[in-house]
Amino acid sequence: MSIEAINWALNFAPIPTDRKDASALAITLIALANHAGPDGTEAFPSVERLTVYTRLSRRTVQRSLRSLEELGLIRQGNTRYRDARIERADLRPQVYDLVLTAGMETGRQHDTPVPATGRQQRTNGASAATRRGVSMTPETSFNHPRTRPAPSAPDGRSAVPPPCGRCDARASDPVSARVIWLDNDRTRSTLCPHCHPAVAR
Numbered sequence: 001m002s003i004e005a006i007n008w009a010l011n012f013a014p015i016p017t018d019r020k021d022a023s024a025l026a027i028t029l030i031a032l033a034n035h036a037g038p039d040g041t042e043a044f045p046s047v048e049r050l051t052v053y054t055r056l057s058r059r060t061v062q063r064s065l066r067s068l069e070e071l072g073l074i075r076q077g078n079t080r081y082r083d084a085r086i087e088r089a090d091l092r093p094q095v096y097d098l099v100l101t102a103g104m105e106t107g108r109q110h111d112t113p114v115p116a117t118g119r120q121q122r123t124n125g126a127s128a129a130t131r132r133g134v135s136m137t138p139e140t141s142f143n144h145p146r147t148r149p150a151p152s153a154p155d156g157r158s159a160v161p162p163p164c165g166r167c168d169a170r171a172s173d174p175v176s177a178r179v180i181w182l183d184n185d186r187t188r189s190t191l192c193p194h195c196h197p198a199v200a201r
Helices: 003-011 022-033 047-054 058-070 080-085
Strands: 074-076 096-098 179-181 189-191
Touching: 003 022, 003 096, 022 047, 022 058, 022 096, 047 058, 058 074
Parallel strands: none
Antiparallel strands: 074 096, 179 189
């Protein structure tokens, strides 16, 4: 699970709001982000797993995945890491990379609707090769660790400063995920100016 990928899917992914399937696209993208790394790569939950997450039918999930690819929000990823984790070829789901740069160039956070006729993000290049080793084949829904250790400074102290206490951050959240929610249903957020001095006005 990646906080960065989920934050992008919730707040920045430019899903057109005038599409009938906008809700299905949004929940499918969030479900994929739940399995992606911090850079948005190597998400390979099965379609069955996505139907459990989204409560959508198998056909609707498959249609949503195709539409997300057409919109340039996801692309097919490198299968090497998946193949090392899942031995049986007939049980290997498709690998997807989330295009985390889509919607970020303007810093948009769902304050204005994106029409279906808007500019689509073009994707170029291949996904980066994985640097992880594999010692066993776990269930595909656990294809990414749930917790990641915080980097350490040279003197042994944690390089991640504690939360400022004015935002909604927890001590385990990276600085990039420290936000202030702008509404009660937590659909819009902004970076905390105290944890992110560069964005302070």
